[in-house]
Amino acid sequence: MFNSQYLNDVMETVIRRNPSEPEFHQAVREVLESLEPVIEANPQYEKANLIERLVEPERTIIFRVPWIDDNGNVQVNRGFRVQFNSAIGPYKGGLRFHPSVNLGIIKFLGFEQIFKNSLTSLPIGGGKGGSDFDPKGKSDNEVMRFCQSFMTELAKYIGADTDVPAGDIGVGAREIGFLYGQYKRLRDEYTGVLTGKGLTYGGSLARKEATGYGLCYFTKEMLADAGKSFEGATVVISGSGNVAIYACEKATQMGARVVAMSDSNGYVYDKNGIDLAAVKQIKEVERKRIKEYVNTHPEAEYHEGCANIWTVKCDIALPCATQNEVNEESAKILVANGCYCVAEGANMPSTPEAIATFQSNGLLFGPAKAANAGGVATSALEMSQNSMRYSWTFEEVDEKLCSIMKNIYKNTSEAAAKYGKAGDFVAGANIAGFIKVAETMMAQGVV
Numbered sequence: 001m002f003n004s005q006y007l008n009d010v011m012e013t014v015i016r017r018n019p020s021e022p023e024f025h026q027a028v029r030e031v032l033e034s035l036e037p038v039i040e041a042n043p044q045y046e047k048a049n050l051i052e053r054l055v056e057p058e059r060t061i062i063f064r065v066p067w068i069d070d071n072g073n074v075q076v077n078r079g080f081r082v083q084f085n086s087a088i089g090p091y092k093g094g095l096r097f098h099p100s101v102n103l104g105i106i107k108f109l110g111f112e113q114i115f116k117n118s119l120t121s122l123p124i125g126g127g128k129g130g131s132d133f134d135p136k137g138k139s140d141n142e143v144m145r146f147c148q149s150f151m152t153e154l155a156k157y158i159g160a161d162t163d164v165p166a167g168d169i170g171v172g173a174r175e176i177g178f179l180y181g182q183y184k185r186l187r188d189e190y191t192g193v194l195t196g197k198g199l200t201y202g203g204s205l206a207r208k209e210a211t212g213y214g215l216c217y218f219t220k221e222m223l224a225d226a227g228k229s230f231e232g233a234t235v236v237i238s239g240s241g242n243v244a245i246y247a248c249e250k251a252t253q254m255g256a257r258v259v260a261m262s263d264s265n266g267y268v269y270d271k272n273g274i275d276l277a278a279v280k281q282i283k284e285v286e287r288k289r290i291k292e293y294v295n296t297h298p299e300a301e302y303h304e305g306c307a308n309i310w311t312v313k314c315d316i317a318l319p320c321a322t323q324n325e326v327n328e329e330s331a332k333i334l335v336a337n338g339c340y341c342v343a344e345g346a347n348m349p350s351t352p353e354a355i356a357t358f359q360s361n362g363l364l365f366g367p368a369k370a371a372n373a374g375g376v377a378t379s380a381l382e383m384s385q386n387s388m389r390y391s392w393t394f395e396e397v398d399e400k401l402c403s404i405m406k407n408i409y410k411n412t413s414e415a416a417a418k419y420g421k422a423g424d425f426v427a428g429a430n431i432a433g434f435i436k437v438a439e440t441m442m443a444q445g446v447v
């Protein structure tokens with residue numbers, strides 16, 4: 001329940017219009033809770049029914065993706081692209097290939113993307129897409145045939161100035177390559193229609209590292225304000241994909257000891273500090289399971305069940321796998337074990353109850369919208385380089401990323417303080433991201 005009748009009405013409409021989409025409801029509720037003081041201070045937004053417009057995607061595309069597997073059988077998946085908000089720039093947001101994907105998950109991700117993209121201060125709107133296709137266990141040829149079929153339909157709706165997808169869970173360099181190849185073939189144009197591309201065809205240096213590195217840059221700022229740092233800290237990171245690997249790399253460079261990482265089956269604990277080269281070999285090169293780690297590191301332990309990673313004692317926790325992976329019970333264990341900082345690399349990895357637990361116990365809490373915005377920010381830098389037909393060096397991109405993350409922290413923390421919520425970075429990120437989009441929507445009229 002909100003104090004504002006207007007927000008209550010909007011929330012009710014969201015639930016009625018979007019039944020069976022709990023993740024989308026969760027994402028909307030969290031943003032609306034943060035916006036209460038802003039709506040109260042700015043009656044013009046209610047008058048223009050701005051919030052009801054904001055929670056309704058501009059366009060939702062759902063399509064059939066038929067493809068043929070290696071045994072000659074016809075398979076059918078479902079494809080999605082939700083073009084949520086283009087007020088401040090072309091739709092921008094990743095594609096997720098995972099069996100759990102459904103419309104509600106894509107909508108929650110697309111909705112969050114609006115505010116995250118706004119926070120980067122770059123001109124990008126919000127969108128998200130994907131499919132319930134599972135690349136795990138598929139041959140390269142099967143993945144290619146799927147990607148070509150997916151892009152054959154998606155190509156009708158995207159473009160370098162319209163909608164620029166990128167990677168997410170299950171969509172890495174291999175998938176982006178196949179998707180880009182098919183787009184180029186269909187449209188006969190060589191433009192920056194996707195980001196996360198390979199370096200030989202328009203990709204940006206430091207894009208691969210950007211989300212994980214950016215997460216650490218943001219966390220460093222948050223820690224510094226509290227008189228702390230990564231130096232000497234014990235860190236636990238869930239996941240072992242793109243975000244987790246580069247968060248581990250940067251946290252280690254900053255002097256931390258990362259002792260645990262996971263995949264959807266279980267987690268490894270290495271008290272000596274995770275050997276990241278071994279994780280990269282297993283996950284990036286061999287595409288195998290994290291449990292293989294103990295074959296080359298007998299001193300480490302493997303535990304079945306990924307949720308138990310939060311029982312490992314740590315100072316800083318960086319959830320980098322998936323939504324709602326940290327529940328209230330896990331949050332209480334982290335608190336009891338003395339963890340003082342949680343920053344989200346994944347999107348919405350903490351349940352509302354977990355966030356409440358962190359905040360009521362005085363932990364530093366960096367929400368995904370702010371803390372993992374480095375990936376999309378660097379995607380926007382890739383778009384700039386493609387437009388200029390020019391490439392910046394790794395150091396140039398990394399420096400821009402670092403300064404963007406510092407700026408996001410500053411804007412988030414100032415917005416929280418301005419609306420009487422100092423130290424509440426959830427509210428700060430939602431408010432700071434919202435204001436720019438709201439002002440732009442007001443200026444552009446009822447569209």
Ligand code: NDP
Nearest residue numbers: 168169170211239240241242243263264321322346347375
């Ligand atoms: P990857 O596919 O590279 O890695 C995902 C990791 O999370 C894998 O270790 C995977 O394990 C694990 N995982 C996935 N689903 C589940 C699940 N249901 N339960 C437990 N573990 C799971 O994806 P990314 O690293 O790119 O993305 C991770 C998170 O970061 C997502 O929430 C994504 O939306 C977010 N994000 C990503 C950005 C990017 O630039 N890539 C940008 C901003 C946010 P397994 O191999 O067993 O499936």
